[in-house]
Amino acid sequence: MYVSPDLNKGKSLTIAVTGLNANDNPGPGLAVIRALRAGFGEGLRIIGLAYETLEPAIYLRDQVDKTYRLPYPTAGTGALKIRLQQIQDIERIDVLIPNFDAELYNFIKIEQALLQMGIHTFLPSHQQLAQRDKVNLSEFGKKHQFNVPADEVVFTASEIDQVAHKFGFPLMVKGKFYEAYTTLNIADAYKAFHKLQARWGLPIILQKFIKGTEINIAGLGDGKGNAISVIPMRKLYITEKGKAWAGITIEDEKLISLAKDFVKATEWRGGFELEIMMDDNGSLYIMEVNPRFPAWVYLTAAAGQNQPKALVDLALGNPVEEMKDYKSGKMFIRYAWDNIVDVEEFQKLSAFGEL
Template sequence: MDKLKITVAITGLNNTDNPGPGIPVIRGLKDSELLDVKVIGLAYENLEPGIHMHDHVDVSYMIPYPSSGTEAYLNRILEIHQEEHIDLIIPNLDAELYTFIKLESILQKHNIKTYLPSFQQLDERNKGNLENYGKKYNINVPKGTTITSYHEINHLKEEFDYPILVKGKFYDAYVAYSKEEVISHFNKISAKWGLPVIIQEYVKGTEVNVVALGDGKGNTIAAIPMRKQYITDKGKAWGGVTLNDDKLLTITRNLIKDSAWKGGMELEMIRTNDDKYYLIEINPRIPAWVYLAVGAGQNIPEALALLAMGKEVKPMFNYEIGKIFIRYSYDLIGDMADLEKISIQGKI
């Protein structure tokens, strides 16, 4: 059978100690037996490793940050589209999702497809709304609140017992054991990601995660649970193993059914010693460890691309339990000429 030829633009090429999902997504697409994919890398910085991984990314372009404004962002995407004839864009960073959802109908008019949740789906799972989300979808969620000033830190002891979690609205989470540590984390997070900062009850247990794909109609196309085996100082998984956890998969499938989630997602949960599950975060896109799912038998990037192109994809249920992934650092060797080219011309 002939493969479907498509050109896919992908963000999140920052494959460093805080890796983006772009390269793992690309690896899944390149592994596909159904798709023949030309990969267009969309980068925000000229030292994003994915730009220089020519065996993964066919051509790369610099794009402005979403904060530059919707019009400037759209214009750059359409400039690249004129050159490359993009069929599908897979955004992989939380901070750009609002922009892509806002542009979805315009991109569609230019025959550029996306496969994303709605504004409502994105907003209701926001970290600051997580408690209400849990009530709506009948999932245990730790108590939480948002703060915007030092004054509010003084009152946390009335609602929470230490330790507590201090989180940014997009990324980063730290455990604080005192008011002084809350202040330190508050300063660090607010400087990097802005306000509000999220405060969450600390639930003791084992962190377990699920990567999943919903079709927007309530069906779970793929879902694989994982436990982190090695965690960096940034809290990122540097190694993990697939789990046999029917209860966690049932929670995931029920959530996708009730919310009609569309696109990739990651559920971060805590399993307590008495076998209760608490949802601590939902990442509204494919996570950076997605290649473990590919290796375990469910090629989620491939399935997402096929769904976006209007193809039928049957739900996947089987996967290999005990499959592990281990990340490693690797020195890429390149030329200054390439760096100058992407910096000056915006393309390599």
């Protein structure tokens, strides 16, 4: 029978993390790793799991101890399971934290197989994953009495005119996995549709625009209807892709209650992010529900609630109590810098699938 590691007795903990990209649309992986290192300190080994050879965190040797390439999610669960067994035979991974929406379905499907290998996870169910999907979000809001902007799911560009006439402009055009554009006219809407279709496939979601203040909430559910941690963050600087490049933790009981209501309604298991719009009247609209930690999750650790560390404890069956206190006014400001590496490292990962 597999025994969970006990850091107090000197046994090192090995955690595998995906989502190592860190471009202008960053994955959560590096932020998760930084939070884990802050939470566990010495005796922690981080295994990076990458899909592309140019995911920047691969080459940050002070953060990632070793990296292995994974087959793309489209290869299916069989290929993923075989590859993870190969890695597990070498690394003896204790906990695995997936950080991409598109890979979660496969990881959830092999969750029990991973546990038999000795790899613990703490993931939502397929049902939970589906009900918060962008294409189902409007219906989800009606069912649980959450404010969700009206939307239409479209499969052809010819449907845009009718929806635009119904909702007016500005109009939100969203990809089924990632990215969203605020369009101001029909030409912009068509352009955004084709761009998102080429990148993420169909369908595309057309959503009514809500004017207000953008707020994100990072949370962690225990799978039994309880919110272990909730941290609201107001965006201070937003990129062209709508991503927060700077933000600040805020204290607002309405936001915390909304996140707790979401966890209670779904019995959410694992990390999540609520993308919220607060209109001029103070009403809160759920724009999206992301089924994993956000790229700014390191801010939760800095504010006093280390969500990635708590998730690892939940995955290992360790007792975790609800975290209530955090410091408001904590800011993050993202930045870009050039990390210099030798081409031999890139070639080794490309040729052998590990670095």
